[in-house]
Amino acid sequence: MGPFAFGFGTKVIDTRGYSYARTKDGLTSKFTAIVSDDTCVPVIIHRVTLTSAGNSFLSTGYNNIFPGIRDNTIFSPPPYCGKGKAEGANNTFNKPLPSFKVVHV
Structure with a gap:
């Protein structure tokens, strides 16, 4: 349809x-x-x-x-992540997965 510009001055x-x-x-949508x-x-x-109804x-x-990323810190984990030890349900993720036997029928 052509070029457009959004913004004003140097912020376009x-x-x-x-x-x-x-x-x-x-249904056809345009x-x-x-x-x-x-x-x-x-x-x-x-x-x-457009529909009949x-x-x-x-x-x-x-x-x-x-344009661009305004604040790169959004990719940094918060300080509380990674502190402390895994306990309870979280410990499940530190164990190896069980092995499975493939059976051909």
């Missing part, structure tokens, strides 16, 4: 629009998707479904998005 996300249709279980130009991250998605329109917008 370049995007590209796509339009497509999908039929599933006898989609419009606006995604980031470089990484295909969705910004806005619209879906229109009635029509539906769904619009999904994603807010506060920007």
Whole structure:
């Protein structure tokens, strides 16, 4: 559908629009998707479904998005993980798995 820009000034996300249709279980839905130009991250998605019982329109917008990862610490485990010893039910995960015998019938 063409290029679009979201944002203002130096904080702009370049995007590209796509339009497509999908039929599933006898229903046809038409989609419009606006995604980031470089990484295909969705910004806005619209879906229109036409049926004899009635029509539906769904619009999904994603807010506060920007290129890259803002805070890499989300990948760091919290300090309380890994401290203490395994007890009770958690000890199950430290034992080897039982062996199984394959029987051909």
